[in-house]
Amino acid sequence: MSGAAAADIDSLAAALAATVGGRNLTYMEVCGTHTMAVARFGLRQLLPPGVRLVSGPGCPVCVTATRDLDVVAALARLPNVTLTTFGDLVRVPASRTTLAAERAAGADVRVVYSALDAVEMAAAEPRREVVFVGIGFETTAPTVAAAILQAEARDVPNFSVFGLHKTMPLALRALLDMGETAIDGFLLPGHVGVIIGSAPFGFLADEYGVGGVVAGFEPHDVLEGLLMLARQRRPAVEIAYRRAVQPAGNRVAQQVIERVFAPCDAAWRGLGVIPGSGLRLADGFRRFAADERFPVDPGETLAPRGCRCGEVLRGLIDPPACPLFARRCTPQDPVGACMVSSEGSCAAHYRYREIEE
Secondary structure, X not given: OOHHHHHHHHHHHHHHHHHXXXXXXXXXXXXXXXXXXXXHOOHHHHOOOOXXXXXXXXXXXXXXXXXXXXXXXXXXXXXXXXXXXXHHHHHOOOOOOOHHHXXXXXXEEEEOOXXXXXXXHHHHOOOOEEEEEEEEOXXXXXXXXXXXXXXXXXXXXXXXXXXXXXXXXXXXXXXXXXOOOXXXXXXXXXXXXXXXXXXXXXXXHHHHOOEEEEEOOXXXXXXXXXXXXXXXXXXXXXXXXXXXXXXXXXXXXXXXXXXXXXXXXXXXXXXXXXXXXXXXXXXXXXXXXXXXXOOOOOOOOOOOOOOOHHHHHOOOOOHHHOOOEOOOEOOOOOOOHHHOOOOOHHHHHHHOHHHHO
């Protein structure tokens, strides 16, 4: 980090302390990239006394329900199926197994960088069924939608998607409705904001009296977002990440999502089923839906004993408060999803615990 950047960070931290003025405030970030940036750069240590920054349901792998992971594992065990997904998902524990364990047992599980890679794989291997596990928020949904449109245009019948996409605004509404955590403001996700803009988060201020700031991912971006929250005289939703985010978002990406997907109920780890917060394939694209093409019975769902990942995702506890943290649950041998993902709060606290402590 350059001297100028360090000076900028010090200046922002000093301005935040002066603005807070001894108030007790709890802010929540809901973005895995923010989670890692905060831990990596020791930003919590720069916060003034009384200001607490917690991580919420911003890691898509972490909020994926165990039941959905059980279905993914069952799909991987089907004969003649190649299951493709992003790397983070391979080691996330389901009830009894992981995709890594299924691959070791002979399942054809492959890591890809995008859904388009899976389409190419299906076109190159027409005798195999290639299933892509679509996971993420509004950020990744357009790329998966584009892959489905390409599979349709190229007539690739052996490609399908098991969709686990979720949308962020309704999760924040559900979190506030629970009323378990007193949240004074949200540091809103920049990646999601690029797609949907800031307008869909307006209900935070209008209905709940809670402010929000869409922030970028560098240390000064995070501190600037927190400073903007502290300076709000009345709750509002603002944009600090103006070099990438507009109030209305990216309308082209939104149209692709609206064309290929439709809202559906979705189960979130720690939050339960949130109506309308998921994305399923729209009626015109159901032939690409892996859950209809390959109905499976994953068996009984078992919760990981002792894991408090759900409470971490709701901001009720910090990861070290979980009795399994850094003991039975480590990145090398994870019990909960929050310790596996590169965006997980537990993984961030573990990896940078010497800085944070």
